[in-house]
Amino acid sequence: MRGSVSAKPVARQQQRAHAKMSAAAPRASQARAMGVGAASLGSRVQVASRVASSPSSVATKAVATEKPSVTLNASGKGKKVLVIGGDGYCGWATALHLSAQGYEVAIMDNLVRRLWDQQLGYDSLTPIASIQKRVAKWKELTGREIGLYIGDICDFEFLTEAWKQFMPEAVVHFGEQRSAPYSMLDRERAVFTQVNNVSGTINVLYAIKEFSPDCHMVKLGTMGEYGTPNIDIEEGYLDVEHNGRKDTLPYPKQGNSFYHLSKIHDSTNMIFAAKTWKLRITDLNQGVVYGVKTEETALDETLINRLDYDSVFGTALNRFVIQAAVDHPITVYGKGGQTRGFLDIRDTVRCIRLAIDNPADVGAMKVMNQFTELFSVNELAGLVKKVGAPLGLDVKITSVPNPRIEAEEHYYNAKNSKLLDLGLEPHYLGDALVDSLLKVAMEYKDRCDHELILPANNWGGSGVSRHFVGQKVASA
Numbered sequence: 323m324r325g326s327v328s329a330k331p332v333a334r335q336q337q338r339a340h341a342k343m344s345a346a347a348p349r350a351s352q353a354r355a356m357g358v359g360a361a362s363l364g365s366r367v368q369v370a371s372r373v374a375s376s377p378s379s380v381a382t383k384a385v386a387t388e389k390p391s392v393t394l395n396a397s398g399k400g401k402k403v404l405v406i407g408g409d410g411y412c413g414w415a416t417a418l419h420l421s422a423q424g425y426e427v428a429i430m431d432n433l434v435r436r437l438w439d440q441q442l443g444y445d446s447l448t449p450i451a452s453i454q455k456r457v458a459k460w461k462e463l464t465g466r467e468i469g470l471y472i473g474d475i476c477d478f479e480f481l482t483e484a485w486k487q488f489m490p491e492a493v494v495h496f497g498e499q500r501s502a503p504y505s506m507l508d509r510e511r512a513v514f515t516q517v518n519n520v521s522g523t524i525n526v527l528y529a530i531k532e533f534s535p536d537c538h539m540v541k542l543g544t545m546g547e548y549g550t551p552n553i554d555i556e557e558g559y560l561d562v563e564h565n566g567r568k569d570t571l572p573y574p575k576q577g578n579s580f581y582h583l584s585k586i587h588d589s590t591n592m593i594f595a596a597k598t599w600k601l602r603i604t605d606l607n608q609g610v611v612y613g614v615k616t617e618e619t620a621l622d623e624t625l626i627n628r629l630d631y632d633s634v635f636g637t638a639l640n641r642f643v644i645q646a647a648v649d650h651p652i653t654v655y656g657k658g659g660q661t662r663g664f665l666d667i668r669d670t671v672r673c674i675r676l677a678i679d680n681p682a683d684v685g686a687m688k689v690m691n692q693f694t695e696l697f698s699v700n701e702l703a704g705l706v707k708k709v710g711a712p713l714g715l716d717v718k719i720t721s722v723p724n725p726r727i728e729a730e731e732h733y734y735n736a737k738n739s740k741l742l743d744l745g746l747e748p749h750y751l752g753d754a755l756v757d758s759l760l761k762v763a764m765e766y767k768d769r770c771d772h773e774l775i776l777p778a779n780n781w782g783g784s785g786v787s788r789h790f791v792g793q794k795v796a797s798a
């Protein structure tokens with residue numbers, strides 16, 4: 323069975339590779355431990371962006387005339403923050419943002435996400451550099467070091483060794499298998515998703531308890547933990563009156579994939595750990611993230627973030643924009659009335675900083691809903707079509723059979739005031755952002771493989787094993 327993969331051996335193979343690689347971590351850590359260069363604090367770094375290579379692309383010209391710059395300051399006061407999953411989409415942007423803001427940052431990642439892409443024949447639309455090249459370029463441009471610990475948080479020995487070297491004051495945990503479709507490909511990936519996510523998070527909880535009990539854990543949860551109930555969604559907890567008695571209880575959870583369910587299990591475990599071991603934990607129930615550029619990642623092409631468009635890792639708005647740019651009809655699943663919370667990646671990084679700067683109280687898990695706006699899938703598709711027209715794109719929208727088992731028309735009203743109360747100033751989704759995202763997608767459109775766009779699997783078809791033919795996921 324050519325191209326067949328197994329999640330468990332992969333994890334073990336990764337672990338072995340990383341056990342070796344992690345031996346290099348002390349050196350990286352020692353170098354980084356020298357600290358943030360004082361000369362770079364409070365400055366503004368400016369570099370010329372790359373020269374356009376595609377003369378036909380309007381987008382490329384626009385990009386090439388910009389002079390990206392980033393503000394460096396010391397507001398983080400050198401606070402040590404470990405970013406688990408720091409090579410990923412949200413983690414990479416966050417690591418750079420925190421470094422720019424004067425936190426002492428180290429990334430921990432086993433790079434398994436890059437491996438899954440290779441196994442499935444996927445690739446980011448944007449060409450992402452290796453994590454080593456990324457952090458080296460960041461240091462070259464800003465003078466700021468980011469530590470690197472390459473390894474698997476499910477390997478407690480590795481986690482312990484790295485933890486004791488860095489001794490974080492806060493840990494931001496992005497390091498999970500985060501795709502709902504991936505978790506529904508087959509039994510192996512369902513099991514892998516839950517083992518990877520749940521046991522990794524328990525290991526982090528134990529590391530905090532054993533080595534730095536005052537370390538604040540900022541954990542990425544998801545709005546999808548709540549499902550689509552026919553009542554308003556609160557921020558984590560619900561006041562309940564039942565048979566004449568009152569209590570405040572965790573909001574009922576209704577995950578819609580084995581991935582979303584893994585986040586629910588994490589939340590339950592974290593509530594327990596916070597209470598039992600008197601830890602500081604914040605669970606951020608994040609909505610769907612869109613966009614690719616932040617101030618920091620736009621500084622140089624080596625720092626560019628990933629932009630997924632395939633049907634397994636690509637998410638709604640990012641996929642729609644890329645589909646428009648490559649002249650593929652926008653793939654609305656079913657009726658398109660599915661409504662979700664969304665946010666710009668520039669707001670993701672700010673939310674994380676706000677969460678770090680406002681730690682949870684000891685003993686009770688804090689929950690904040692991290693999204694800025696609600697949209698239905700149809701609304702997003704319509705917006706992309708409208709903004710594409712002036713760019714010369716004749717955007718078509720199509721309804722494809724929904725691969726998921728989900729409500730396609732439903733009530734949805736979720737609260738999101740806690741991060742706003744802490745000072746979040748959202749970048750609301752408007753024509754300008756869609757326009758700039760479309761231009762990035764147009765710039766890299768030649769890298770798009772159209773065959774990866776239509777759904778590769780469906781929830782009902784998730785079986786015991788799935789055969790991979792060549793590099794494409796066969797549909798059941």
Ligand code: NAD
Pocket residue numbers: 406407408409410411412413430431432433434435436473474475476495496497498499500518522542543544545608609610611612637
């Ligand atoms: P991503 O796949 O781009 O990044 C996750 C990173 O974690 C990858 O680099 C991967 O290699 C690493 N990782 C996974 N398992 C690991 C392990 N056992 N040990 C060490 N590293 C490991 O995902 P993302 O889009 O950046 O999402 C980050 C987090 O935010 C996830 O927890 C996800 O559930 C959550 N989230 C994402 C979105 C979104 O729209 N992208 C929305 C809501 C919540």
Ligand code: USQ
Pocket residue numbers: 500501502503543544545546547608609610611635636637638639641653654655656658660662663699726728
């Ligand atoms: N959808 C389409 N067409 C597409 C892709 C998606 O109509 O081409 C629909 C889906 O059916 C779904 C909605 O858009 O109703 C959102 O799907 P998605 O793939 O954008 O997001 P989802 O699978 O929920 O997962 C993503 C991230 C995950 C995160 C979650 C936040 O991959 O890590 O947890 O967004 S939330 O949705 O709030 O749970």
